[in-house]
Amino acid sequence: xxxxxxxxxxxxxxxxxxxxxxxxxxxxxxxxxxxxxxxxxxxxxxxxxxxxxxxxxxxxxxxxxxxxxxxxxxxxxxxxxxxxxxxxxxxxxxxxxxxxxxxxxxxxxxxxxxxxxxxxxxxxxxxxxxxxxxxxxxxxxxxxxxxxxxxxxxxxxxxxxxxxxxxxxxxxxxxxxxxxxxxxxxxxxxxxxxxxxxxxxxxxxx
Amino acid sequence: xxxxxxxxxxxxxxxxxxxxxxxxxxxxxxxxxxxxxxxxxxxxxxxxxxxxxxxxxxxxxxxxxxxxxxxxxxxxxxxxxxxxxxxxxxxxxxxxxxxxxxxxxxxxxxxxxxxxxxxxxxxxxxxxxxxxxxxxxxxxxxxxxxxxxxxxxxxxxxxxxxxxxxxxxxxxxxxxxxxxxxxxxxxxxxxxxxxxxxxxxxxxxx
Amino acid sequence: xxxxxxxxxxxxxxxxxxxxxxxxxxxxxxxxxxxxxxxxxxxxxxxxxxxxxxxxxxxxxxxxxxxxxxxxxxxxxxxxxxxxxxxxxxxxxxxxxxxxxxxxxxxxxxxxxxxxxxxxxxxxxxxxxxxxxxxxxxxxxxxxxxxxxxxxxxxxxxxxxxxxxxxxxxxxxxxxxxxxxxxxxxxxxxxxxxxxxxxxxxxxxx
Amino acid sequence: xxxxxxxxxxxxxxxxxxxxxxxxxxxxxxxxxxxxxxxxxxxxxxxxxxxxxxxxxxxxxxxxxxxxxxxxxxxxxxxxxxxxxxxxxxxxxxxxxxxxxxxxxxxxxxxxxxxxxxxxxxxxxxxxxxxxxxxxxxxxxxxxxxxxxxxxxxxxxxxxxxxxxxxxxxxxxxxxxxxxxxxxxxxxxxxxxxxxxxxxxxxxxx
DNA sequence: AATGAATGAGGCTTCATTCAT
DNA sequence: AATGAATGAAGCCTCATTCAT
Numbered sequence: 001x002x003x004x005x006x007x008x009x010x011x012x013x014x015x016x017x018x019x020x021x022x023x024x025x026x027x028x029x030x031x032x033x034x035x036x037x038x039x040x041x042x043x044x045x046x047x048x049x050x051x052x053x054x055x056x057x058x059x060x061x062x063x064x065x066x067x068x069x070x071x072x073x074x075x076x077x078x079x080x081x082x083x084x085x086x087x088x089x090x091x092x093x094x095x096x097x098x099x100x101x102x103x104x105x106x107x108x109x110x111x112x113x114x115x116x117x118x119x120x121x122x123x124x125x126x127x128x129x130x131x132x133x134x135x136x137x138x139x140x141x142x143x144x145x146x147x148x149x150x151x152x153x154x155x156x157x158x159x160x161x162x163x164x165x166x167x168x169x170x171x172x173x174x175x176x177x178x179x180x181x182x183x184x185x186x187x188x189x190x191x192x193x194x195x196x197x198x199x200x201x202x203x204x205x206x
Numbered sequence: 207x208x209x210x211x212x213x214x215x216x217x218x219x220x221x222x223x224x225x226x227x228x229x230x231x232x233x234x235x236x237x238x239x240x241x242x243x244x245x246x247x248x249x250x251x252x253x254x255x256x257x258x259x260x261x262x263x264x265x266x267x268x269x270x271x272x273x274x275x276x277x278x279x280x281x282x283x284x285x286x287x288x289x290x291x292x293x294x295x296x297x298x299x300x301x302x303x304x305x306x307x308x309x310x311x312x313x314x315x316x317x318x319x320x321x322x323x324x325x326x327x328x329x330x331x332x333x334x335x336x337x338x339x340x341x342x343x344x345x346x347x348x349x350x351x352x353x354x355x356x357x358x359x360x361x362x363x364x365x366x367x368x369x370x371x372x373x374x375x376x377x378x379x380x381x382x383x384x385x386x387x388x389x390x391x392x393x394x395x396x397x398x399x400x401x402x403x404x405x406x407x408x409x410x411x412x
Numbered sequence: 413x414x415x416x417x418x419x420x421x422x423x424x425x426x427x428x429x430x431x432x433x434x435x436x437x438x439x440x441x442x443x444x445x446x447x448x449x450x451x452x453x454x455x456x457x458x459x460x461x462x463x464x465x466x467x468x469x470x471x472x473x474x475x476x477x478x479x480x481x482x483x484x485x486x487x488x489x490x491x492x493x494x495x496x497x498x499x500x501x502x503x504x505x506x507x508x509x510x511x512x513x514x515x516x517x518x519x520x521x522x523x524x525x526x527x528x529x530x531x532x533x534x535x536x537x538x539x540x541x542x543x544x545x546x547x548x549x550x551x552x553x554x555x556x557x558x559x560x561x562x563x564x565x566x567x568x569x570x571x572x573x574x575x576x577x578x579x580x581x582x583x584x585x586x587x588x589x590x591x592x593x594x595x596x597x598x599x600x601x602x603x604x605x606x607x608x609x610x611x612x613x614x615x616x617x618x
Numbered sequence: 619x620x621x622x623x624x625x626x627x628x629x630x631x632x633x634x635x636x637x638x639x640x641x642x643x644x645x646x647x648x649x650x651x652x653x654x655x656x657x658x659x660x661x662x663x664x665x666x667x668x669x670x671x672x673x674x675x676x677x678x679x680x681x682x683x684x685x686x687x688x689x690x691x692x693x694x695x696x697x698x699x700x701x702x703x704x705x706x707x708x709x710x711x712x713x714x715x716x717x718x719x720x721x722x723x724x725x726x727x728x729x730x731x732x733x734x735x736x737x738x739x740x741x742x743x744x745x746x747x748x749x750x751x752x753x754x755x756x757x758x759x760x761x762x763x764x765x766x767x768x769x770x771x772x773x774x775x776x777x778x779x780x781x782x783x784x785x786x787x788x789x790x791x792x793x794x795x796x797x798x799x800x801x802x803x804x805x806x807x808x809x810x811x812x813x814x815x816x817x818x819x820x821x822x823x824x
Numbered sequence: 825a826a827t828g829a830a831t832g833a834g835g836c837t838t839c840a841t842t843c844a845t
Numbered sequence: 846a847a848t849g850a851a852t853g854a855a856g857c858c859t860c861a862t863t864c865a866t
Contacts, residue, residue, distance in 0.1 A: 011848090011849080014849095015849085018850085033327060034240070034242055034324070034327050036240055036242035036243040037242040037327060039834080039835060039836085040835075040836060040837080041834095041835080041836095049850090049851070049852085050851075050852060050853065051835095051836085051837090051853095052836095052837075052838075052839085052851085052852070052853070052854090053850075053851050053852070053853095055836090055837065055838075056849080056850060056851070057850090060836080060837080061835095061836070061837095091409065094408075117323055118240070120383070121239060121240050121243060149408075153410060154409065154410065155408050155409065155410065156402075156406075156408060156409070156410055158402070159399055159402060159403060159408070160391070160399055163391065163396060163399050163400075164399070164403060164408065166381070166384060167377050167381075167400060167403060170376065170377055170380040170381070170383070171373050171376055171377045171380075174376040174377075174380050175372070175373075175376070177326070177376070178372055185366070185369065190369065193365055193366055193369050193370070194369075194373060196362075196364070196365060197365060197370060197373060197404065197407070198403065198407065198408050199407050199408055199409045200362075200407040200409060201403070201404065201405050201406040201407030202300075202355075202361050202362060202365070202370065202404050202405055203297065203360065203361065203362070203405045203406060204359060204360065204361065204362050205411070224825085245859080245860060245861080246860075246861060246862080247859095247860075247861090255825085255826065255827090256826070256827060256828075257860085257861085257862090258826080258827070258828075258829090258861095258862075258863075258864085259825070259826045259827070261861090261862070261863075261864095262825060262826065263825090266861075266862080267860095267861065267862090423827090423828080426828095427828085430829085445739060446652070446654055446736070446739050448652055448654035448655040449654040449739060451855080451856060451857085452856075452857060452858080453855095453856080453857095461829090461830070461831090462830075462831060462832070463832095463856095463857085463858085464830085464831070464832070464833090464857095464858075464859075464860085465829075465830050465831070465832095466858095467857090467858065467859075468828080468829060468830070469829090472857080472858075473856095473857070473858090503821065506820075529735055530652070532795070533651060533652050533655060561820075565822060566821065566822065567820050567821065567822065568814075568818075568820060568821070568822055570814070571811055571814060571815060571820070572803070572811055575803065575808060575811050575812075576811070576815060576820065578793070578796060579789050579793075579812060579815060582788070582789055582792040582793070582795070583785050583788055583789045583792075586788040586789075586792050587784070587785075587788070589738070589788070590784060597778070597781065602781060605777055605778055605781050605782070606781075606785060608774075608776070608777060609777060609782060609785060609816065609819070610815065610819065610820050611819050611820050611821045612774075612819040612821060613815070613816065613817050613818040613819030614712075614767075614773050614774060614777070614782065614816050614817055615709065615772065615773065615774070615817045615818060616771060616772065616773065616774050617823065633846095636846085657838080657839060657840080658839075658840060658841080659838095659839075659840090667846090667847065667848090668847070668848060668849075669839085669840085669841090670840095670841075670842075670843085670847080670848070670849075670850090671846070671847045671848070673840090673841070673842075673843095674846060674847065675846090678840075678841080679840065679841090826866100827865100827866080828864100828865095828866090829863100829864090829865095830862100830863080830864090830865105831860105831861100831862080831863075831864105832860100832861100832862095833859105833860090833861095833862105834858105834859085834860090834861105835857100835858085835859075835860095836856100836857090836858085836859100837855100837856080837857085837858105838854105838855085838856075838857100839852105839853100839854090839855085839856095840852100840853100840854095840855105841851100841852080841853095841854105842850100842851085842852075843849100843850090843851090843852105844848100844849095844850095844851105845847100845848080845849090845850105
């Protein structure tokens with residue numbers, strides 16, 4: 001490796017790292033105050049720079065949200081695909097999907113809050129149409145999975161798959177609202193409890 | 207009844223009716239666009255009047271959100287109390303609470319969306335402290351109920367009541383996001399399906 | 413005329429009048445400071461209101477420039493057409509066009525300055541493409557006129573029509589830079605002198 | 619010549635050359651986009667460097683405009699003086715002045731555009747007062763020349779010297795707007811045609 | 825009850841400029 | 846000689862709100 005190459009890699013990497021830091025800060029602020037209520041200045045304050053300085057790194061406030069959301073969604077898609085490619089039965093696939101969801105939530109909590117709270121509003125904007133697209137893809141995945149489980153006899157067939165999908169989807173993501181990494185319960189603990197509830201129900205069996 | 211009195215009652219009633227209309231409109235717009243992203247002008251447009259004219263009826267944008275939310279919460283509280291006063295066992299109380307929640311959602315959908323999406327942000331404002339208070343009261347009620355059910359042997363004791371409470375609470379309210387009164391499934395249908403899921407689980411029993 | 417009709421006419425007219433006043437002010441400031449160097453606040457100051465208040469009347473700074481320029485160009489087009497429809501010979505048509513140009517300059521001096529100084533830059537913007545279009549139409553008119561005059565023997569044929577057209581066009585409009593309505597020389601005086609120069613030349617004939 | 623001295627001359631010369639290159643680039647951009655609408659970054663982009671790097675060579679954006687304009691004006695003054703010192707009659711002096719003007723325009727087109735479009739605005743700034751001063755000197759020269767021609771009987775005396783001066787001055791400089799060095803007509807061709815128009819007029823003589 | 829015009833604060837963004845490297 | 850990151854002022858525009866009518 002020539003010093004020159006090392007150097008240019010160094011600055012490119014430094015730049016990428018700074019962007020990532022700023023995006024993490026922005027995501028935190030967007031998540032805690034809401035996208036519309038977050039001023040660029042608040043993000044900059046949180047990052048310890050001036051409002052205008054953010055524009056050296058990002059084109060706009062929108063561009064920040066875009067990068068935060070698409071990074072999160074890309075990772076989530078990859079996680080889901082990896083589960084689906086394992087060839088498990090419906091029950092275990094559902095467990096895998098839910099565990100991956102909570103794991104992703106753990107790593108991208110602020111992005112998930114943003115996704116959960118603002119994607120509907122943002123998707124009105126051409127730039128964020130991909131939010132609707134991925135929502136549709138997830139929905140299809142869930143419905144396919146639930147129907148397969150019902151057909152295989154793993155899941156009760158007296159429930160409406162569409163409704164069940166919504167309940168499950170929402171519960172997972174809305175947990176981003178209160179989940180704090182490093183808290184009493186790990187993401188995997190939560191996933192476990194959630195699976196216990198959803199798979200076996202709250203009621204004791206006699 | 208003198209004509210005079212009838213008249214003044216008439217105008218007072220007319221005034222109240224207009225307020226209610228405007229609040230319904232405002233709630234709809236707040237719900238669909240988000241509180242911060244909703245301008246007073248958008249509300250006024252939706253109501254067919256000019257922005258400034260809203261100030262004849264309301265003190266401020268905040269006052270509208272306040273009235274929307276407190277009306278909704280008052281009704282919800284009353285509904286919960288009525289269930290709790292029936293002296294039912296834990297399981298049936300839980301069913302009653304959930305059914306009342308979906309019934310309230312049916313009548314106050316936009317208010318619920320507002321509550322679900324914005325109460326955390328609004329509660330930062332002194333004026334909206336009551337949002338936190340009622341949230342705390344609801345939480346207490348849920349925890350008491352869940353613990354009672356566990357103690358009575360009606361609910362599984364291996365689940366974390368705090369976590370279960372959050373899952374249930376969120377799922378109910380987040381349904382406001384997609385529920386449309388008059389759709390394929392009534393609020394009570396949804397409540398039924400949700401209860402089936404939460405009480406008995408998704409898995410078939412062998 | 414019903415009072416109602418008079419009233420609505422009144423407010424519509426009042427509104428149009430206010431717009432016209434503000435546009436006149438804006439044109440003056442744009443002309444004296446340059447469009448890019450003119451801040452919205454400068455226009456507002458000149459109008460005696462606050463910067464934001466302009467947006468009650470106009471959508472944007474651009475919209476103001478647009479209205480100023482298109483109003484001016486519409487009137488200029490009409491003036492030119494009226495000359496061309498008189499069926500005069502080339503020499504008299506040229507005189508008519510030039511006299512109308514100075515007359516229009518007299519009534520729209522700031523708009524002409526804006527047109528002269530900024531139309532090239534503004535035309536880069538889709539919204540102002542019509543500036544290029546009208547420039548092309550004027551050019552065609554001038555070339556046709558000059559060629560006709562040369563063919564008829566009224567104008568010298570040893571000059572390049574394209575070049576002459578540019579000289580004449582520019583001289584007329586650039587006069588907007590220094591012409592002041594109500595000064596020592598009227599617009600028609602200036603037109604007369606200019607015609608004397610262009611038609612007969614500066615040199616004495618022997 | 620010591621190598622050392624040659625070196626330092628070399629770097630000084632290299633430095634001057636780089637400055638000249640950058641100024642030429644800046645002038646081009648100022649001319650095509652307008653001074654106020656030109657950002658330092660645009661100039662730097664056109665020069666292939668970053669915005670901040672320009673500040674190694676120049677103190678400010680203003681300093682660039684200053685150097686562009688004063689260089690042009692110095693050369694123009696020198697050219698005019700050389701004509702005036704030839705002791706020609708009024709007609710030939712006028713011809714000389716105009717030919718020198720077009721020649722200067724040929725070499726300094728972007729500077730002329732800048733001068734023509736922005737000097738009025740720039741002159742508000744103390745730093746650019748010299749623009750007004752030279753304008754005044756040129757005006758005086760023109761008036762003296764025209765009056766001399768009239769007194770000598772070379773020029774028609776029924777025209778207003780002040781007006782004629784403006785017409786001529788403006789037409790020459792405004793040609794910078796459309797003149798492109800290396801086009802169909804050379805600067806001297808254009809000067810010739812212009813002189814033919816201004817001296818003898820457009821009309822055929824009978 | 826509502827309009828129309830304005831206010832003034834504040835939001836997003838741009839930009840000339842600086843400076844350590 | 847130039848880069849990269851930042852500054853801070855200012856620009857355009859939006860918006861909750863006011864008020865005379």
